[in-house]
Amino acid sequence: MASGREILTMRHISKNFLGVRALNNVDFTLRxxxxxxxxGENGAGKSTLIKVLTGAEEFESGEIRITGIxxxxxxxxxxxxxxxxxxxVxxxxxxxxxxxxxxNLFLGREPKxxxxxxxxxxxxxxxxAFAAMDIDIDVTLNLENYSVAIQQMVAIARAVEISSRVLILDEPTSSLDDSEVNKLFSIMRKLSKSGIGIIFVTHFIEQVYEVCNRITVLRNGELVGDxxxxxxxxLQLVAKMLGKDFDDLAEVKREGSDNTSDDTEVVIEAxxxxxxxxxxxxxxxxxxxxxxxxxxxxxSGRSELARAIYGADAAKGGRLKMKGKPLxxxxxxxxxxxxxxFLPENRKEEGIIADLSVRENIILALQARKGAFRQLSRKEQEELTDRYIDILKIKTSSRDTPVKQLSGGNQQKVILARWLLTNPDFLILDEPTRGIDVGTKAEIQKLIVNLSDQGKTVMFISSEIEEMLRTCNRMIVMRDCVKISELNGTDITQDNIMKAIAGGGVE
Structure with missing residues (x-):
């Protein structure tokens, strides 16, 4: 537990970025x-506050103090x-x-x-150093021989070796499984007991309540509270992040848990x-x-199954039909x-084109579909872009802002806009809500349900079972790259999914 002694204070921090007030008179204290x-939501100011603190960005006003200086x-x-x-880290x-x-641990500080x-x-x-963190690894092996989790522990160990006051962990659990997360939390608790103050930036609310002492909430570049x-x-945390009452995303759940439409047209058949x-x-x-x-x-093979349908991985056998016609x-x-x-899992490497503008990213797929000889006019591009910026509530100072300058959640919305613009019959969404805030998750989940209500067909991949329970009317369960179970309607329960994954029967 924190001692109460303040080691970091940030007072009245303000920062403007491309005409947008990124931080407005924000205070932050670490003990x-x-x-x-x-x-906070994506775009709330979390990343900007961290960048100001770590010297990656300048700030216009305010002051930062560290104990001992x-x-x-x-x-x-x-x-x-x-x-x-x-x-x-x-x-x-x-x-x-x-x-x-x-x-890696002593890079630039090697003993001579x-x-x-x-x-x-x-x-x-x-x-x-690693023994102090209860980590037993061969330090002479190249870092590439170890898992992402171990590499992250090495990065933390290096940060601790360099700095013994403030450690910032920016979304450290996104690529870790449950056992690796527990190990990370054990190390965080051990470091905190040694007096290090840790700033933990995350979108996982349950993890906050498992490992944190205090919470600071930002919204629209302003401090909501500490x-x-x-x-x-x-629920109060979610409400403060969103600025409104919000019943734990429950309203996303569709009225009927099964597809009861009389229209049973098969869109995709493999x-x-x-x-x-x-x-x-x-x-x-x-x-x-x-x-x-x-x-x-x-x-388990979730992404591979989707990529096989879309042709991102080349077919080696079998047949694929769309609306009854061979493909x-x-x-x-x-x-x-x-x-x-297809919205891919890795939006940075396979989704956005970072140096292009929001407009250029949004119209990309439609233009590719039309071909090089049927160019969209600049006026058409701007009208279509503005329409989807409005529909998806994309936060950007301009349609011509480079997409790399948007928050992760807004980048995800740009990719969604790109594909919705093509009016697809079949939309594959691979981890569309990973690493984004609660509010944007809710918007995307509602969008999925709305698309279904409009007759669109959606394949939805997520590591969070709860959000699929809210949105899906059918569920395929994968294990070891094999489709092992298919659940429908009221049979889609967390218990049945977990039993199938574990290899047990489904009631």
Missing amino acids: EGEIHALM PRPIINRSPQEAQQNGIST YQEVNLCPNLSVAE RLGTIDWKTMNKKAVE YDVESLPR ESLKSTSRIRPFDLAVNRGDVIGLSGLLG NIHKPLDAMKAGMA
């Missing part, structure tokens, strides 16, 4: 030995922030995979002997379909208006022209 959650500090770079006792580990664990690196001492100190975890129930990925041959028939979920553990899909463009759309 010695506490784990402090920084919460008699004057306000201005970090002009992450290196200067580290010198002032502030280190950050990002969701995407920024280390050198081709160097050893020990080299007779003018050269003292390997024996460096490896010994690395072993001691709360002890015990005094802020979950027979013994297999691809170059690990997926085993599978059969599947999806009706018009279905929201069919793909459930299973990471590595020969050799590449994603074939699927797009047939009326499919």
Whole structure:
């Protein structure tokens, strides 16, 4: 538990960014030995506040103070922030995979002997550093030999070695399984007991209540409040993040849990379909208006099944039909022209084109579908872009803002806009709500249900069973790259899904 002594204070911080007020008179306080959650929707100002603190961005007004330094500090770079006792570990580990664990730990600070690196001492100190965190690994092996979870632990160990005051963990659990998350939390608790103050940026509300002492909520670049975890129930936290009453997303649940439409047109039909990925041959028939979920553990083959249908992984056998007509899909463009759309799991690498504008990203698929000789006019592009910025409530200062400058949730909306613009019959959404805030999740879930009500067919992949229970009327369960179960209507329960994943029977 935190001692109560303040080690970091940020007062009246303001920051303008491309004409948008990113932070407005924000206060933040971190105490010695506490784990402090920084919460808010995408675009609330969390990332900007962290960037201001770590020297990645300048701020216009306000002051930052660190205990032990008699004057306000201005970090002009992450290196200067580290010198002032502030280190950050990002969701995407920024280390050198081709160097050893020990080299990564002491990169730029290697112990020297007779003018050269003292390997024996460096490896010994690395072993001691990890032992203090209850981690037993071979520090002489290259970092690339270890899992994402271990790489993250190495990044944390390095941050602790460099800085002993403030540790910022920015979405550290997004790529971890439950056991790895528990290990990370154990390390966070141990570090907090040693007096380190930890700022924990996350979208996972349950994790906040499991490991944090206090919560600061931002909304639209302003401070909503600072709360002890015990005094802020979950629903109140969500309400404060959204600025309105919100009944735990329950209203997203569709009225009927099964597709009761008389129109039973089969939109997608796969027979013994297999691809170059690990997926085993599978059969599947999806009706018009279905929201069919793909459930299973990471590595179960959910994404591979979707990619096989869309042609992102080349087919090796079997048959695929759309509305009763055979489809020969050799590449994603074939699927797009047939009326499919695919929002990939990795939006940064496979979704957005970071250096292009919001407008250019949105019209991309429609233009590809029309072909090079049927160019959309600039006026058409702007009208279509403005329409979907309004429909999806995309927060951007301009349609011509580079999409890389938008928050993660708004980038996701841009990709959704791109595909909705093509008016697809079959829409594949692979982890569309991963890493985005509660409010945007709710908007996307409602959009999925609305698309279904309009007769669109959706395939929905998510690691969060709860959100699929709210939106899907059918569920495919995957295990070891095999389709092992199919649930419909009222049979779609968490208990039945977990039994199928575990290999047990479904009642």
